[in-house]
Amino acid sequence: MEYLVSAEEMRRADHCVIEEYGVPSLVLMERAALASVELMEREGFDLSRVLVVSGSGNNGGDGFAMARILYLKGIEAELWFVGNPDHLSKEAALQKKICENYGMKFVRNLPAGEYTTIVDAVFGSGLSREVKGSYREVIESINRHPAKVFAVDIPSGISSDDGSVQGTAVRAAVTGALAFRKLGHVLYPGTEYAGRTFLLDIGITKEGFKGQFPRVQAPDRGIFSLLPTRKAFGNKGTFGKACLMAGSRNMAGAAYLSGKAAAITGTGLVRVVTEGCNREILQTLFPEAVLTTEEMLSEETLVNALSWADAAGIGPGLSTGEAAEKELACVLTQAKIPLVLDADALNILSKHPDWLKKGDTPKILTPHMGEMVRLSGHSMEELKQKPLELAAAYAKEHEVILVLKDARTVVTDGERIVLNTTGNNGMATGGSGDVLTGIITGLLAQGMAPFEAAVSGVYLHGLAGDRAAENTGVRGMLSTDLLKELPGVLKEG
Numbered sequence: 001m002e003y004l005v006s007a008e009e010m011r012r013a014d015h016c017v018i019e020e021y022g023v024p025s026l027v028l029m030e031r032a033a034l035a036s037v038e039l040m041e042r043e044g045f046d047l048s049r050v051l052v053v054s055g056s057g058n059n060g061g062d063g064f065a066m067a068r069i070l071y072l073k074g075i076e077a078e079l080w081f082v083g084n085p086d087h088l089s090k091e092a093a094l095q096k097k098i099c100e101n102y103g104m105k106f107v108r109n110l111p112a113g114e115y116t117t118i119v120d121a122v123f124g125s126g127l128s129r130e131v132k133g134s135y136r137e138v139i140e141s142i143n144r145h146p147a148k149v150f151a152v153d154i155p156s157g158i159s160s161d162d163g164s165v166q167g168t169a170v171r172a173a174v175t176g177a178l179a180f181r182k183l184g185h186v187l188y189p190g191t192e193y194a195g196r197t198f199l200l201d202i203g204i205t206k207e208g209f210k211g212q213f214p215r216v217q218a219p220d221r222g223i224f225s226l227l228p229t230r231k232a233f234g235n236k237g238t239f240g241k242a243c244l245m246a247g248s249r250n251m252a253g254a255a256y257l258s259g260k261a262a263a264i265t266g267t268g269l270v271r272v273v274t275e276g277c278n279r280e281i282l283q284t285l286f287p288e289a290v291l292t293t294e295e296m297l298s299e300e301t302l303v304n305a306l307s308w309a310d311a312a313g314i315g316p317g318l319s320t321g322e323a324a325e326k327e328l329a330c331v332l333t334q335a336k337i338p339l340v341l342d343a344d345a346l347n348i349l350s351k352h353p354d355w356l357k358k359g360d361t362p363k364i365l366t367p368h369m370g371e372m373v374r375l376s377g378h379s380m381e382e383l384k385q386k387p388l389e390l391a392a393a394y395a396k397e398h399e400v401i402l403v404l405k406d407a408r409t410v411v412t413d414g415e416r417i418v419l420n421t422t423g424n425n426g427m428a429t430g431g432s433g434d435v436l437t438g439i440i441t442g443l444l445a446q447g448m449a450p451f452e453a454a455v456s457g458v459y460l461h462g463l464a465g466d467r468a469a470e471n472t473g474v475r476g477m478l479s480t481d482l483l484k485e486l487p488g489v490l491k492e493g
């Protein structure tokens with residue numbers, strides 16, 4: 001997994017590498033500048049005429065060093081120093097002086113239309129307050145200018161900690177994230193302001209954390225190595241049994257999507273437990289499933305289904321009526337297997353929060369933001385502001401694994417926090433959450449540990465969404481396209 005750092009965690013690593021390992025900060029700065037220039041070249045920036053806009057901190061220092069490297073390559077690179085000269089950091093002051101010694105041109109404003117590329121080196125991870133006054137004007141003038149913008153480390157004005165816009169922020173085409181991606185590169189709206197973001201190695205590695213690692217990680221292709229292995233001599237009994245309790249009258253699709261997703265994930269057998277009216281539909285759409293259907297599902301039927309399964313998912317399209325309430329209460333009380341609770345199961349839980357205490361099997365809750373509002377009592381605004389903290393606090397308090405679904409989904413058990421970066425807005429379409437429930441239930445049924453199953457499920461679900469976006473497009477894709485792409489995604493590992 002990849003570490004996603006806060007400004008403070010980045011500062012700690014910087015400090016350790018410079019002060020404890022003894023790497024001079026100017027060496028790091030030179031590497032940052034060289035890697036940034038290389039990235040601009042690789043990304044096809046038109047370097048006919050470049051303006052580097054530098055502030056007075058080390059982000060500005062990176063900018064001065066980049067300007068000098070470009071200038072010495074024969075590129076027309078000019079500088080606009082917009083910082084407070086009395087607050088220049090030692091390194092930035094030295095880099096500025098070097099540019100002056102070379103006789104480079106400093107400008108005092110941003111004439112329209114004269115530059116092909118602007119380098120934004122006003123603020124980096126040291127942004128400490130809202131951007132106001134002349135800094136605001138500088139950033140707005142950069143945004144108005146037609147030149148393509150490259151942001152050093154993070155667009156100026158974006159908080160490294162949560163991706164928020166601190167008053168105003170630079171809109172970059174490309175961002176070179178130094179050493180680690182900050183949370184602000186991944187969380188919205190920071191992600192959009194950063195444009196295409198690339199990680200640049202400048203010699204600060206995880207050794208800089210000295211064993212005190214950042215709190216948040218993002219899953220990467222390493223996830224594939226966690227997936228259940230398939231023994232050559234295995235049979236459908238050994239590849240796990242998943243039970244999906246889903247669908248109600250007029251909601252057969254939710255049972256189909258979640259059940260089919262569990263099957264595609266590699267589960268040996270999938271049982272769908274649903275209302276009798278869905279029987280024919282499911283037998284036609286999903287002949288691979290074992291069906292358990294009754295007009296009114298009895299407690300005995302539910303208990304039998306649970307004792308057959310290795311994991312169960314409950315909630316997609318379940319409805320919230322009395323029968324559904326009874327079903328959920330029975331499952332929470334009787335289940336001895338890991339459970340995924342989604343959609344209507346969560347809506348019912350919001351009315352009976354104490355039900356979470358029933359039973360002692362591992363529980364994975366997968367609310368979207370609206371469901372989380374009802375479940376947690378926090379407002380949407382609070383959740384949007386602090387999704388990581390509030391998700392972790394809920395998971396800890398209720399001793400569950402929480403998958404808080406949004407454009408960036410958070411998975412947490414209260415201690416570990418994972419922020420998923422796969423997926424796209426094409427997935428904001430009915431039924432895509434049902435597919436996720438099926439994937440996670442399928443992975444659990446094959447014996448994955450609950451936290452790993454939740455993280456892997458969210459990652460694979462997002463990758464399926466990304467493949468669907470490539471092949472079908474974000475507008476036209478449907479949740480059935482996620483099912484179509486999932487086998488190929490699983491084959492990539």
Ligand SMILES: NC(=O)C1=CN([C@@H]2O[C@H](COP(=O)(O)OP(=O)(O)OC[C@H]3O[C@@H](n4cnc5c(N)ncnc54)[C@H](OP(=O)(O)O)[C@@H]3O)[C@@H](O)[C@H]2O)[C@@H](O)CC1
Binds near residue numbers: 014026061152
């Ligand atoms: N450590 C290293 O050697 C390495 C660091 N690296 C680079 O350093 C960057 C971090 O550098 P940093 O810590 O100096 O902070 P930085 O982002 O330049 O900002 C601080 C300046 O901005 C100012 N300021 C802040 N907010 C403001 C506001 N709202 N409105 C107005 N002013 C505001 C603040 O002013 P002051 O508070 O002093 O008035 C100060 O002058 C990092 O992103 C990476 O690019 C790499 O070169 C690798 C090696």
Ligand SMILES: Nc1ncnc2c1ncn2[C@@H]1O[C@H](COP(=O)(O)OP(=O)(O)O)[C@@H](O)[C@H]1O
Binds near residue numbers: 408409432435
């Ligand atoms: N803009 C987006 N970027 C990435 N993923 C998204 C975006 N919008 C929605 N998703 C994902 O799509 C899924 C939608 O789930 P949910 O709202 O429960 O759908 P439904 O209830 O229709 O099944 C979640 O996994 C969510 O993370």
Ligand SMILES: [K+]
Binds near residue numbers: 059154155
């Ligand atoms: K910047």
